[in-house]
Amino acid sequence: MTEYLIHPVNERGADGVTTTAGGGEPLRCCLRDAAVGEALLLFNYEPPLPDSPYREKGAVFTHAAACDGPSSVTSYPPDWVGRPQALRAYDARGWIHPSTHVHDGTDPEAAIESVLAHPEVVEVHSRNLAYGCYMFRVTRR
Numbered sequence: 001m002t003e004y005l006i007h008p009v010n011e012r013g014a015d016g017v018t019t020t021a022g023g024g025e026p027l028r029c030c031l032r033d034a035a036v037g038e039a040l041l042l043f044n045y046e047p048p049l050p051d052s053p054y055r056e057k058g059a060v061f062t063h064a065a066a067c068d069g070p071s072s073v074t075s076y077p078p079d080w081v082g083r084p085q086a087l088r089a090y091d092a093r094g095w096i097h098p099s100t101h102v103h104d105g106t107d108p109e110a111a112i113e114s115v116l117a118h119p120e121v122v123e124v125h126s127r128n129l130a131y132g133c134y135m136f137r138v139t140r141r
Contacts, residue, residue: 002109004116006031006073007137009062013043018064026128026135029062031070031077039064047125047134052094058134076108077136085135086127089115097121102129112138 009028018041021034034040045060070077082105089097099118103111108126115124116138126135 002074002076002113003141004074004112004138005141006070006075006077007139008070008073009045009060009136010069011045012041012062012064012066013045016041016043018042025061026080026133027062027067028060028134028136029069030067031136032079034061045134047137049090049123050092050094054090054094054096058132060134074141076112080135081105081108084129085111086129086132087111087115088125088127089118089121090123090125091120092122116140 008031021036021038021040023034023036025034025040027034040061041064042059042061044057046057049055084102084105086102087100089099091097097120099115099121112124115121124138127133128135
């Protein structure tokens with residue numbers, strides 16, 4: 001069991017664009033890849049951070065309608081194991097912490113726990129490498 005909680009995206013953007021999944025789109029609401037034909041919403045999302053220079057918005061996919069959420073918020077999303085990610089660490093001010101790094105996807109839980117081992121880190125954002133897209137937020141239990 002991990003010592004952290006994963007926070008999926010629980011909102012739907014009013015300014016979003018609905019589309020049909022081609023398959024493989026990362027769904028931030030239930031933390032899995034979309035299946036071909038699922039109704040999706042692509043919208044601009046601002047991950048929660050204190051008011052700081054590092055606040056930003058970026059495009060994310062969710063289901064077009066509300067979903068049941070992830071199967072677990074205490075373990076890494078199974079569809080995304082093996083996917084390299086940037087772990088962007090933040091301190092209490094909402095500033096990027098130097099423990100930020102890239103992991104290769106082979107042991108994402110250990111990578112997250114190593115970042116959270118720094119007492120100054122209060123949350124971690126997992127992000128895709130190529131586009132820099134936000135995937136989910138992690139906090140200590």
